[in-house]
Amino acid sequence: MDLxxxxxxxxxxxxxxxxxxxxxxxxxxxxxxxxxGTRTRVQNYEGVCISRKNGSGIAGTFTVRKISFGExxxxxxxxxxxxxxxxxxxxxxxxxxxxxYYLRSRRGKSARIAEDTNYKPLSGAKA
Numbered sequence: 001m002d003l004x005x006x007x008x009x010x011x012x013x014x015x016x017x018x019x020x021x022x023x024x025x026x027x028x029x030x031x032x033x034x035x036x037g038t039r040t041r042v043q044n045y046e047g048v049c050i051s052r053k054n055g056s057g058i059a060g061t062f063t064v065r066k067i068s069f070g071e072x073x074x075x076x077x078x079x080x081x082x083x084x085x086x087x088x089x090x091x092x093x094x095x096x097x098x099x100x101y102y103l104r105s106r107r108g109k110s111a112r113i114a115e116d117t118n119y120k121p122l123s124g125a126k127a
Contacts, residue, residue, distance in 0.1 A: 008057050008058045011058050012057075012058055012080060015080055015082075017080055017084075019056070019079060019080070019087060020087055020088070020089050021089075021121050021122055022049060022062075022087070022089050023049070023052060023098075024049055024050055024051055024052060024093075024095060024097065024098055024099060024100050025048065025049065025092075025093030025094065025095035025100060025113050025116075026048070026049050026089055026090075026091065026092050026093050027046070027047070027048055027049075027089075027090040027091045027093065027113075028046070028047070028048075028049050028064060028087055028088065028089050028090060029044050029045070029046040029086075029087070029088045029090055030044070030045045030046075030064060030077055030084060030086075030087055031043070031044055031084065031085035031086040031087075031088075032044075032045055032077070032083055032084060032085065033083045033084070033085055042085045045064060045066070045075060046064075046066060046090065047064040047065050047066030047067075047073075048064065048065050048066070048093070048100070048103065048113065049062055049063065049064055050063050050064070050065045050074070050099065050100040050101065050103055051063045051098070051099045051100065051101070052098070056079065058079075058080055059078075060078070060079035060080070061076050061077060061078050061079060062076070062077055062079060063075070063076050063077075064077065065103060065104075072104065091115050092115065092116040092117075092119040093113040093114065093115065093116060094113070094114045094115065094116040095113060100113075
């Protein structure tokens, strides 16, 4: 293991975050901490993960897309952000691509993703 990977693993361990095993196509709920004035609350953002970037390292990000009041809204979250309270996988999607940017131009039934009913978690992945 090289020095950079060791430092990254050390940083991730010090954060103590439990990131579930999810990929593009999965419907996830992200509990994000929102600060309003002096108060802090957790706001859930639920949608389809359309991409993961930079793997599962400290610099990893993922993009979540949802339809809000008939308008498509995308948000990019850092994987190990201190503002993320929890990431919950709602349903597993069966897709054949790593990036689902084509969903941006789809509406209605053509934007649906089939559910993966016999999902097997990756070996060695944190559950």
